[in-house]
Amino acid sequence: MTSPDTDLAATGAPVPLSAPATLSATKGHGTQNDFVLLDDRDGALDLTDALVRALADRRAGIGGDGVIRLVASSALPEGAASLTQDPRAQWFMDYRNADGSIAEMCGNGVRVFAAYLASLGLWDPADGDLTIGTRAGVRHVRREPAPGAPGGVWYAVDMGAWTLPGGDTAQAAGFDSEVVVAGLEVARPALSVDVGNPHTVLALAGEAELESVDLTRAPSVSPAPPHGTNVEVVVPLGEGAAPDGTLVGRVRMRVHERGVGETRSCGTGACAAALAVRTWAGHGAPDVWLVDVPGGTVRVRLLDGGHVELAGPAVLVAAVEVDLAALGA
Numbered sequence: 601m602t603s604p605d606t607d608l609a610a611t612g613a614p615v616p617l618s619a620p621a622t623l624s625a626t627k628g629h630g631t632q633n634d635f636v637l638l639d640d641r642d643g644a645l646d647l648t649d650a651l652v653r654a655l656a657d658r659r660a661g662i663g664g665d666g667v668i669r670l671v672a673s674s675a676l677p678e679g680a681a682s683l684t685q686d687p688r689a690q691w692f693m694d695y696r697n698a699d700g701s702i703a704e705m706c707g708n709g710v711r712v713f714a715a716y717l718a719s720l721g722l723w724d725p726a727d728g729d730l731t732i733g734t735r736a737g738v739r740h741v742r743r744e745p746a747p748g749a750p751g752g753v754w755y756a757v758d759m760g761a762w763t764l765p766g767g768d769t770a771q772a773a774g775f776d777s778e779v780v781v782a783g784l785e786v787a788r789p790a791l792s793v794d795v796g797n798p799h800t801v802l803a804l805a806g807e808a809e810l811e812s813v814d815l816t817r818a819p820s821v822s823p824a825p826p827h828g829t830n831v832e833v834v835v836p837l838g839e840g841a842a843p844d845g846t847l848v849g850r851v852r853m854r855v856h857e858r859g860v861g862e863t864r865s866c867g868t869g870a871c872a873a874a875l876a877v878r879t880w881a882g883h884g885a886p887d888v889w890l891v892d893v894p895g896g897t898v899r900v901r902l903l904d905g906g907h908v909e910l911a912g913p914a915v916l917v918a919a920v921e922v923d924l925a926a927l928g929a
């Protein structure tokens with residue numbers, strides 16, 4: 601996995617060291633969007649597509665919707681170092697989908713990555729916000745008390761600037777594409793939302809329809825986005841006042857993730873869902889949304905400067921040694 605290393609023995613002749621037989625990995629999840637985390641801070645691991653697929657395999661591997669490699673920004677190859685953009689971003693989140701493909705961003709993954717850094721002693725939340733490098737730019741994370749769970753913690757992430765790729769026309773019309781989802785008879789209008797990675801959001805008639813759609817197959821999106829897309833099916837559940845008087849909207853969502861399939865949560869997808877529903881609701885719509893996914897609930901909040909914030913839990917459940925020969929990658 602790591603490039604074969606060499607050691608200069610006393611004779612001066614290069615002696616190959618054997619390739620590592622095991623790999624330390626941690627399993628974590630954010631609202632049941634689950635990941636295999638690898639500590640590769642010195643950037644030595646050759647994380648091939650095949651190794652990602654083997655680790656993410658739910659029967660023959662550890663199992664996960666994605667693999668997250670922790671690497672020091674200073675260890676990134678020349679050129680890639682610009683991905684971190686900000687000298688505070690000491691750590692880079694290398695995110696891979698379960699099929700081995702690279703994704704720009706993962707909202708649940710950033711929270712789990714922050715919890716992982718804290719567990720390794722690489723971030724102390726008492727010292728202030730954490731800045732993380734990702735392929736979609738830097739992300740800032742803070743820890744906050746979990747709502748309604750005394751002693752529990754949530755992580756809130758400034759997910760950066762969001763856009764509607766369809767521009768003003770899509771904003772005015774509320775859609776810019778059509779999606780065919782298995783289980784629905786006709787194509788539905790949908791709205792593209794970019795949150796660092798691509799999403800296409802369509803509203804369904806109600807919760808019965810949401811439960812009935814088949815997301816085991818990738819929905820077909822037209823026009824086809826150039827780099828594929830994640831598809832969120834949503835049902836707006838209404839708006840109400842929180843105890844502090846803030847207007848809060850609620851949305852139920854299921855997702856088919858690019859490079860994975862149906863997952864039990866998607867953080868960037870929750871942001872896209874809230875942003876689409878807010879666009880459809882028009883003037884006076886809430887700036888805070890609770891998004892219910894099969895794996896739990898996350899909070900999405902509009903920030904100043906065109907940014908969006910995602911907050912939710914992050915849980916580390918196991919640390920394991922992977923036998924690379926048995927994994928067969």
Ligand SMILES: N[C@@H](CCC[C@H](N)C(=O)O)C(=O)O
Binds near residue numbers: 697
């Ligand atoms: N589950 C993630 C998104 C992971 C990447 C996505 N599948 C893509 O290819 O863009 C999230 O929580 O945001």
